[in-house]
Amino acid sequence: MSYSITEPSSRQKWVAGTLVITYALITMVPLLWIMMTSFKTPPDSISYPPKVMYQPSLEGYVNLFTTRTRVSPEKLASLPPPANFAEEIVRNRDMVIAGPSKFGGRFLNSVIIGFGSTFLSIFLGTLAAYAFSRFKIPLADDLLFFILSTRMMPPIAVAIPIFLMYRKLGLNDTHLGMILLYTAVNISLAVWLLKGFIDEIPREYEEAALIDGYTRFQAFYKVVLPQAATGIASTAIFCLIFAWNEYAFAVLLTSGTAQTAPPFIPTIIGVGGLDWPAIAAGATLFLLPVMIFTVMLRKHLLRGITFGAVRK
């Protein structure tokens, strides 16, 4: 039987396709469960056997963004008719909306801290990687090893010293503190990945720019950066994913003003019983930014994830 890599037979395509789709379905089941649950009513979400077909509802999302209080049926009857769909859903459960929940603020904290630390990691990482790649730095190899060694243990291993340090410095529960912390964790990854990408950009381009009348920094900015875009994009995704999903430090170091979404979402569970749809709604919304960011940069990611191996 003939065998060709470039032109698989239809049977080979069929087998490969089935395998890929099966694998994709298996990995996507938890996501599917979260998204489906976010559109269920609380009774539907805990019914047994689990409902696959159900009447979708926005109750989870309403509960996620509001706080509610229970009122007596007489009080409920005396109220004016509900002004919007959210009030209608809440009143069906004999409750009224008392005010907005903290979720919006926590989500915004996640955005500020996640994107802030990603930007800072990439900014510092690119400059450091460029320096390591282009200049003669004494003990460069040792420094690079030292930078990498910060990743040789799980970051949480240093939780106690960091907790004490942050308390002394007043960085506890601040945006700045969390941005600095996530940047410190991400920077080694950023330096190493970006150094690989910048190493692959021939020096001749910068030398040409230097002779063409540009300063070293202008050459870096106009010639090196555009060519490192692929590497920067994929590194940024890795940094964002870590900072966005980080849970342990967020639990330890934030409680109010700077609390991110990951430690907040599980606390929803305590408000009036097991509100799975609200938790699932929080998780679904929480997944979106990274998904959008990744889709936006996917063109770069595809090439970047091979760490430059297939670049010309």
Next chain:
Amino acid sequence: MSEVILQNLNKSFGSEHAVVDMSLTIDDGSFVVLLGPTGAGKTTTLRLISGLEEMDSGSISIDGRVVDSETPAQRDVAMVFQQYSLYPHLSVRDNLAFPLRSPILKTSKSDIDRIVNEVAEVLQITHKLGNRATELSGGEMQRVSIGRALVRDPAIYLMDEPLSSLDARLRADLRIELKRIHSDLGSTLLYVTHDQIEAMTMATHVGVLQEGKLVQFGTPREIYENPNSVYVASRLGLPRVNILPAELFSATKGMSHSIGLRPEHIAYGEGDPAVVKRIEHLGDQTRLHMDLNGQAITAISPEGNPHAAGSTVKIKPINPLYFDESGDRITGTNA
């Protein structure tokens, strides 16, 4: 006036001496070719002049101004790199405009358009201006790379083997093109190559480099006719000069250690008998590979190709070059 003067340049990389005590004056408007094999220090010399490399000692002046402490941008030089080095993220037009947009030149937009179009026309790449730099053939890339230098009017153009990666026909075309550009613009060029044809055809002056040293400097004709060593003599001429022991010929016996005999400096019909081993017909000329007492000699056949392989022919040197034991030329000897 843009004379470039190198004074006692030295540059080492570790224990390797790339450029040794080089002094050279490049006159305004001249086309100087530095000729030498790989590792002779040609590229390092260009990089020292452009400021990409810092010299260990010595001094460089451009236009009467000592530039030793200036950045590449301040030195007002343009350089064509061997590996094109076009900016891959820019279009051909933007590549050509890049030097003009630099903070040093700050050319106006209308001037940029005019100059880029002019240069594109000279190099016949007008139809490619909209392309990405990476969507070009090798020859086009090198033309763009030359164009990126030509858009400027620098004190000196530095060219690092710009034609070495092109095919033979394109190389011949661009050679003529470069020579024409030089005579049109009257600019000063320093061109580095290991190709003797490029040196002979384009240069007003040739400098021969050997292990980082400038061993001879002069017009191509001077270098060809009056090489000061076996090394220089071997650099120019095709087929290569025959370096033979002086004892080989009765006419030159005892005159020197060895002689250099260019293929055209052999007279037939008298002298010592040599055996014709092989004949090469090149169309415009025919080469004879001969053997004289165990020494191989390459010569150009006389008109009519009277000699067949295996035949014996008497040959005699005319005006050979005499060299001593160390390979240096002995002058003032009459054949």
